[in-house]
Structure formats: structure tokens, C-alpha cells
Amino acid sequence: MKIATFNANSIRSRMDVLLKWLALQQPDILAIQETKVQDADFPLSELEKTAYKTIFRGQKSYNGVAILSKKPPKDIVLKLEQDPADQARFLKAKIGNIILVNTYIPQGMDVDSDKFRYKLNWLGWLRQYFERHHTPQQPIVWVGDLNVAREDIDVYDPAGLRGHVCFCGPAQKALDEVMQWGFIDIFRKKHTEPGYYTFWDYRVPNSLKRNLGWRLDYIMATSPLADKCTDCRIDTAPREWDKPSDHTFLVAEFDI
Secondary structure (H helix, E strand, O other): OEEEEEEOOOOOOOHHHHHHHHHHHOOOEEEEEOOOOOHHHOOHHHHOOOOOEEEEEOOOOOOOEEEEEOOOOEEEEOOOOOOOOOOOOEEEEEEOOEEEEEEEOOOOOOOOOHHHHHHHHHHHHHHHHHHHHOOOOOOEEEEEEOOOOOOHHHEOOHHHHOOEOOEOHHHHHHHHHHHOOOOEEHHHHHOOOOOOOOEOOOOOOOOOOOOOOEOOEEEEEOHHHHOOEEEEEEEOHHHHOOOOOOEOEEEEEEOO
């Protein structure tokens, strides 16, 4: 089974990239974040021409999550129950024997802001959700743009970027606490060396060419699935296509 995740940074702006990548790579499941479209305007008609079933939850201009899968998704959950703001950041479904959780974690804006406190709270609510509804013995894949670089090797300039809302102790601790429930970072299981990133800021000149990136996108799995992972890779090619997202696709394969 091939599972992928992608922050589209507006799914309507990224349809050519998305459809091209799906045709080339044929994942079984693709989780998408930052669709940036309310449900009434979601480009479902274009995706219905593919082999994929699509579920989504969005809001106008911001956030938004979707799941594309070859098998019909079941037991769909559209929101994180504890989130008082009820933002479109969470989407869960059972696909085959897999439980897939797709999240777009808040960015946080500034470490002294209410938005950063919301980010930390959101990760705490997510940990509570897993505790309440699941066990680490279940085959769960948690994916998405988590807006946290876990280690120094996950950013191109750890000394200069330290303290950023996506690269600071409180955010890293909050993410680790969710992982400690029972998740393994699949990419790091396969690749321990530095220099691998999933996001390159548009505002940094030639950021992709210079590899001035961040690893913000993740595929996490519980042990029953992590043990069956045969490969995990970052596909940088789409970041060089016309009108790319500032993120690219992260892909994992499981022998199940």
C-alpha cells in the first residue's frame, strides 16, 4: 500500500500538479492539507474523473483537509472534537484495514501569540483524541503538515531558525507528546541523515535549488504498520513543475 501526504497551498491552484502526480505515482491514499476552499467550491468534479474516492472538509481561504483513496473511505470523522474554533484541520477515515488521520496543525504566527497557544493546545487535544478513541495496537497512520521541525537536521539553518514557531522547544515537546502515545516517524526510521526537506519557502530566493528547506510534513504510524514499512521518500520533482506548492509530496509504502 502506497500512502502519501501533500500540503497543496490551495487545491484549486494546484490541480494540474495534483492530477499529474496522481497519474504518475498512483498512490492508494493521498492526504491533502491547506485546500483553502469552502466545501461548496471544492473541485470535486475534476477529481471524480480519476480512480479516487474523495472526502473533504474545508473553509473559505484558510486551512482545509481532504483524503483521496482508491478504496471507499468509511467511519469518517470530520473534526477534532475538542477544538473550540472548529477549524477544518482534521479528517479521519478507515480505508481498508487502515485508520488514516489527516491533520493540518496550526502554524502559530508568533510564540507570544494566542495562535501559538492554540497550536500547542491543538496538539494536546489530538493526543487526548487518540487516548480516548484508539490504542497503539491498532493500524493507524497519522499524516499531514504538522508545522513542527522535530530536530536540528530538519531545518537548513538550526542556529538561525531556533525560536521560530515551527522550530522551538514548546512546539517540539507538544509534538513529541503526541508521538509518545504510540507513533513512529516513518521517514526518520528510513533516513537518519540531514538535508531532507518537504517545504521550501517561496520568499527565500532559489530555496529549492539551494536546498534551504524545512521538514514539516510527516507520515507517522503505529508499530503494527511501522514494522511493515518498506520505503519512505520525499518526491521533490513536483516542486519544480509549473505553479508548484511550497511543499512537496511525502510517500510511504507498506507491505500489507
